[in-house]
Amino acid sequence: MSMKPNRSAPAPTPRPGAVAAAVRADSGGGSDPYEAAARPPEPAECPQCHATFTGGRWSWDEAPEDAYQQLCPACQRIRDRFPAGYVTIKGAFLKEHRDEIVHFIESHAKLGHERRPLQRIMGMEDTRDGLEVTTTDSFLARAIAQALQDTYKGDLKLRYSPDEHLVRATWKR
Numbered sequence: 001m002s003m004k005p006n007r008s009a010p011a012p013t014p015r016p017g018a019v020a021a022a023v024r025a026d027s028g029g030g031s032d033p034y035e036a037a038a039r040p041p042e043p044a045e046c047p048q049c050h051a052t053f054t055g056g057r058w059s060w061d062e063a064p065e066d067a068y069q070q071l072c073p074a075c076q077r078i079r080d081r082f083p084a085g086y087v088t089i090k091g092a093f094l095k096e097h098r099d100e101i102v103h104f105i106e107s108h109a110k111l112g113h114e115r116r117p118l119q120r121i122m123g124m125e126d127t128r129d130g131l132e133v134t135t136t137d138s139f140l141a142r143a144i145a146q147a148l149q150d151t152y153k154g155d156l157k158l159r160y161s162p163d164e165h166l167v168r169a170t171w172k173r
């Protein structure tokens, strides 16, 4: 018997915080580092939100009883307080229609969330500039900003990080 290390052992689960550090250090392209780092064995269930990972994707299907337990990428981002998208809403229209806009954003996010478990709003905060919405997924931030413009007109600006894993959308009216 040789004493060679067993190279077929599964990769260890990343330490808490290690993913955020890897994301910050990542300057290249490729897939979302959170999703890549969180690719669990199958089937897996997120102990936080109970999303299920099967067939290479997260869904709201019910997990089998013996499913592996692993935080999904959205819950990891929430734990690390590390959004993938920011939507900043500015201008006089917001001051007059704040409740309507908040409701619009929430219902838009809810629709997407039912089909895409990783697309969630992390927070909504009043800032000096207006209202800031943070999301666990860059597509959701972009979709919210685009929906605001489609519905209410105004000006929309999108800025992506070089690897496109982070989007900052600013909508003003």
Ligand SMILES: [Zn+2]
Pocket (backbone or CB within 6 Å): 046, 047, 048, 049, 050, 051, 071, 072, 073, 074, 075, 076
């Ligand atoms: Zn989760």
